[in-house]
Amino acid sequence: MTVISATDLSKRYGDVLALDRVDLTVDAGETFGFLGPNGAGKSTFIDILLGFVAPSDGTLSVFGHDCRDDGVAVRERVGVLPEGYAPFDGLSGRQHVDYAIRSKGVDENPADVLSRVGLRDDAARPATDYSKGMRQRLALAMALVGEPDLLVLDEPTTGLDPNGAAEMRTILREEADRGATIFFSSHVLEQVEAVCDRVGILQNGRLIATDTIAGLRDSIGGGTKLVIAPDRVDDGTLDAVERVDGVETAVERDGTIEATCTNDAKMDALVELHDAGVEVVNFRTEEASLEDMFVEFTGGERA
Ligand SMILES: Nc1ncnc2c1ncn2[C@@H]1O[C@H](COP(=O)(O)OP(=O)(O)OP(=O)(O)O)[C@@H](O)[C@H]1O
Numbered sequence: 001m002t003v004i005s006a007t008d009l010s011k012r013y014g015d016v017l018a019l020d021r022v023d024l025t026v027d028a029g030e031t032f033g034f035l036g037p038n039g040a041g042k043s044t045f046i047d048i049l050l051g052f053v054a055p056s057d058g059t060l061s062v063f064g065h066d067c068r069d070d071g072v073a074v075r076e077r078v079g080v081l082p083e084g085y086a087p088f089d090g091l092s093g094r095q096h097v098d099y100a101i102r103s104k105g106v107d108e109n110p111a112d113v114l115s116r117v118g119l120r121d122d123a124a125r126p127a128t129d130y131s132k133g134m135r136q137r138l139a140l141a142m143a144l145v146g147e148p149d150l151l152v153l154d155e156p157t158t159g160l161d162p163n164g165a166a167e168m169r170t171i172l173r174e175e176a177d178r179g180a181t182i183f184f185s186s187h188v189l190e191q192v193e194a195v196c197d198r199v200g201i202l203q204n205g206r207l208i209a210t211d212t213i214a215g216l217r218d219s220i221g222g223g224t225k226l227v228i229a230p231d232r233v234d235d236g237t238l239d240a241v242e243r244v245d246g247v248e249t250a251v252e253r254d255g256t257i258e259a260t261c262t263n264d265a266k267m268d269a270l271v272e273l274h275d276a277g278v279e280v281v282n283f284r285t286e287e288a289s290l291e292d293m294f295v296e297f298t299g300g301e302r303a
Helices: 042-049 071-076 093-104 110-116 132-144 162-177 189-195 213-219 237-242 265-275 290-298
Strands: 002-013 016-027 031-035 057-062 078-081 150-154 181-186 198-203 206-211 224-230 247-253 256-261 280-287
Touching: 002 042, 002 181, 016 042, 016 057, 016 181, 016 198, 016 206, 031 042, 031 189, 042 057, 042 150, 042 181, 071 078, 078 132, 093 110, 093 132, 110 132, 132 150, 132 162, 150 162, 162 181, 162 189, 181 189, 189 290, 198 213, 198 290, 206 213, 206 290, 213 290, 224 265, 237 247, 237 256, 237 265, 247 265, 247 290, 256 265, 256 290, 265 280
Parallel strands: 031 181, 031 198, 078 150, 150 181
Antiparallel strands: 002 016, 002 057, 198 206, 224 256, 224 280, 247 256
16 A cells, blocks of 8 residues: 655745656555755655645655645654754643643543653653653654554655664654554664665655665666775876776775676776886775765755
8 A cells, every 4th residue: 555655746936946847656565764964855845745835846655645635643653753843932841742642632641652762761751851862752752643544754764863763763653563563763873774665865855765774776887885995096097997887986985996886897997007107005995885875866965
């Protein structure tokens, strides 16, 4: 069953085309990661999905309800963690979750929800006193209320320490296990790689790739990364590597050369360096990470 369906979706703000003819479907039970650099259009997509912003063109529907005309029906089935959640003045963490429980009309114990996100001991404190990471945990708690069929999370790991990020991943897996569909945007590629079934890469409002992580790897020729430690990197060294057939990109990082390439191209790249008079002190191969693929797809822009 299709949960999210965008067809030819565009959004224009004055001269800025925030979304440019996006076609995307996300199926029930999928965990889908929406990746893109700053300003790519991720939040705009989420704002349209939640009915906060109207598209300029095209349609976006959730559970078959058009997000523009039927926003209430959509929001009833969705738990949202908005970007940069700002708590209400004067309300404790517990009161925030209480409010979410009443708004959703469900029967849940706020203490249980707060325990799940690690905030049980801080339940009585004013949420405006919470740290950034605690606010993020609170926003997640509110999103989880009522076991929503779809969780929409805008940059959910912002402000979380590594433990918090790991706990967030665990919760997302638990939610996926109970059958929820999860749609989240992130710059943190490791997070996406760790939990997502599929990812979409958005750049300048255009969805430039949608695939499983394995599929993305295949589409860049097997997704091998060759990491070379040369004795030096001169002008033209990277170009020499990039000219080799089967090498997709070559970048320098701290004196090493990282090249994404097909398996067959690895030896050719080393030979090319040798021919260019560069001594290879050491080399190794790695599987391309999602970050490498992101650089590859966006032509150098980092998430
Ligand atoms: N209300 C608005 N008015 C004018 N321009 C806007 C508005 N909202 C977004 N934009 C523009 O639309 C583009 C996409 O912004 P959006 O916030 O969707 O990107 P994003 O991928 O979520 O970025 P980030 O990762 O930085 O949050 C940007 O160029 C942004 O400046």
